[in-house]
Amino acid sequence: MSTSNSIKFTSTLLLTLAALSSAQNLRRGMETTTSEIKIDIKEDAEVNPDIMTVGYEKIAKTYYGRKGGDSSYSKGKGKSGKGGSESGSKSGKGGKGGSKSGKSGKGGSKSGKSGKGGKGGSDGSKSKGKGGSKSKGKGGSKSKDGSKSKGKGGSGSGTGGSKGKGTGGSKGKGSIKGTPEPTISPAPSDKPSAAPVIAPVASPSAGPTGAPSKGPTQAPVPSPSAAPTYPCGVEPLTRRDMIFDILTPEVVSGAMINDVGSSANLAFEWLVGEDDLYICPDDPKVIQRFVMGKIYFQMNGDDWLQCSRPSTSSDNKPSCDVPPNQGYEGAEWLDAGHECDWAYVKCNTDRCITHIEVDENLVTGTLVDEVDWLMFLQVYTMDGDPNEITGTIPTQFGNLTDLRILDLDENALTGTVPEEIYITAKGLEQLDLDSNQLTGTISTVVGTLTSMTFLQYFSNPMTGTIPTEIGNLKELGTLGLYNMDLTGSVADEICANRQPAGNIEFLWTDCGTDDVTTIPQVECTCCNFCFIG
Numbered sequence: 001m002s003t004s005n006s007i008k009f010t011s012t013l014l015l016t017l018a019a020l021s022s023a024q025n026l027r028r029g030m031e032t033t034t035s036e037i038k039i040d041i042k043e044d045a046e047v048n049p050d051i052m053t054v055g056y057e058k059i060a061k062t063y064y065g066r067k068g069g070d071s072s073y074s075k076g077k078g079k080s081g082k083g084g085s086e087s088g089s090k091s092g093k094g095g096k097g098g099s100k101s102g103k104s105g106k107g108g109s110k111s112g113k114s115g116k117g118g119k120g121g122s123d124g125s126k127s128k129g130k131g132g133s134k135s136k137g138k139g140g141s142k143s144k145d146g147s148k149s150k151g152k153g154g155s156g157s158g159t160g161g162s163k164g165k166g167t168g169g170s171k172g173k174g175s176i177k178g179t180p181e182p183t184i185s186p187a188p189s190d191k192p193s194a195a196p197v198i199a200p201v202a203s204p205s206a207g208p209t210g211a212p213s214k215g216p217t218q219a220p221v222p223s224p225s226a227a228p229t230y231p232c233g234v235e236p237l238t239r240r241d242m243i244f245d246i247l248t249p250e251v252v253s254g255a256m257i258n259d260v261g262s263s264a265n266l267a268f269e270w271l272v273g274e275d276d277l278y279i280c281p282d283d284p285k286v287i288q289r290f291v292m293g294k295i296y297f298q299m300n301g302d303d304w305l306q307c308s309r310p311s312t313s314s315d316n317k318p319s320c321d322v323p324p325n326q327g328y329e330g331a332e333w334l335d336a337g338h339e340c341d342w343a344y345v346k347c348n349t350d351r352c353i354t355h356i357e358v359d360e361n362l363v364t365g366t367l368v369d370e371v372d373w374l375m376f377l378q379v380y381t382m383d384g385d386p387n388e389i390t391g392t393i394p395t396q397f398g399n400l401t402d403l404r405i406l407d408l409d410e411n412a413l414t415g416t417v418p419e420e421i422y423i424t425a426k427g428l429e430q431l432d433l434d435s436n437q438l439t440g441t442i443s444t445v446v447g448t449l450t451s452m453t454f455l456q457y458f459s460n461p462m463t464g465t466i467p468t469e470i471g472n473l474k475e476l477g478t479l480g481l482y483n484m485d486l487t488g489s490v491a492d493e494i495c496a497n498r499q500p501a502g503n504i505e506f507l508w509t510d511c512g513t514d515d516v517t518t519i520p521q522v523e524c525t526c527c528n529f530c531f532i533g
Contacts, residue, residue, distance in 0.1 A: 263298035276336035416440030495526030
């Protein structure tokens with residue numbers, strides 16, 4: 001130990017012993033001098049730390065135990081009197097200068113929980129500096145050596161302190177150079193401890209590590225069924241609307257299609273709902289098939305003698321016998337096959353209808369106005385008993401520029417022959433309208449149909465005269481104008497075409513009389529058959 005430290009230590013001990021001696025003299029009335037407990041330490045002597053510690057502890061015990069008054073130092077659970085110290089878990093009320101290692105009363109200091117600190121109270125259970133103590137109370141001061149007290153006027157002691165151990169006693173240690181500083185346990189905290197650290201779980205391996213299982217594998221779960229597919233790629237209602245839009249208003253009016261039971265309505269409903277062909281809206285033959293269906297319904301196809309559709313025919317076993325070797329053999333009408341494959345129908349290489357010939361088959365009803373949508377139509381014949389078509393001849397026949405034969409004889413047609421037929425159908429070769437109920441006159445425009453070979457109006461109550469313009473028809477071979485109400489005479493231009501000079505083989509008019517005195521209805525010098533009008 002150095003000389004300076006020895007002097008300081010000796011001085012401190014002497015002061016402490018003097019204070020203890022004075023206190024004892026006052027308490028016991030004894031006269032004790034400091035020389036009785038004087039410890040002489042030589043300057044050059046080596047100091048044993050253990051001996052010094054024990055000696056200082058004894059002195060400290062005596063000092064703190066006696067200073068408290070009635071109570072002495074206790075080592076277990078104990079209470080100190082006023083101003084005493086306690087090493088147990090609970091202390092009494094500490095007076096001025098008292099220390100506490102557990103809970104302190106008034107004026108005490110605290111190492112764990114502190115009460116209210118009194119004047120001068122210090123606690124050595126928590127040190128901030130060397131041997132410092134800390135107490136919690138109101139107010140307080142902090143010394144350089146690191147002890148801290150809270151309380152009114154509380155001061156911290158730098159060189160001496162106490163250490164509390166719960167229910168055990170306190171142990172005071174002097175602060176001697178070379179002696180390790182006491183290790184201070186952290187004060188208990190109300191805050192929750194940090195969350196436990198969880199070791200990371202190893203991620204599964206990317207691929208299988210073992211051989212594949214030989215057991216049966218689980219059947220795959222079927223994926224949701226795909227959206228339904230439809231013929232033509234559209235739903236039936238959409239297809240219906242699309243076909244409706246194709247047909248209206250150009251082909252037929254919407255009102256006609258919506259007129260339940262009408263031929264337009266029946267044909268439309270068959271086309272979009274009953275026809276097994278299930279034609280698509282983008283098929284270029286939609287209109288053609290519709291028109292053929294309309295012809296069938298409008299002309300009472302279910303009542304035909306031959307080739308009605310089996311499902312609705314008036315005959316339980318309808319037949320479809322057509323004249324052989326004429327190219328009109330085929331399936332029943334409204335068959336699921338292409339309309340070009342129906343009986344009485346012919347088509348060109350593009351599957352466009354060119355011929356419709358339903359003769360002598362009990363065809364009734366009226367002619368359809370939509371016939372001109374069959375724009376490649378060349379031959380249209382529905383003649384012969386027992387056919388009985390009524391109504392008028394649609395003007396739309398005049399729009400058929402390819403029409404060559406229009407044969408509607410032996411029906412019950414009324415009205416006039418449309419002028420349009422003469423004007424537009426310039427390729428017309430045969431116009432057979434006899435044996436109907438047609439009225440009006442023969443148009444002079446007929447003379448423009450220079451391809452005409454067969455022209456018959458007979459047995460119609462038509463009036464007027466025989467147009468001279470017929471003489472322009474150089475290809476004409478048959479001209480039937482009898483049993484009519486025509487008057488006048490056959491022009492020389494017509495007679496000039498009579499065989500052998502021309503091509504007219506048959507020329508029939510109402511040029512006959514019952515006797516020589518009767519003037520004939522029509523005068524003809526070149527006719528080979530004269531009928532009495």
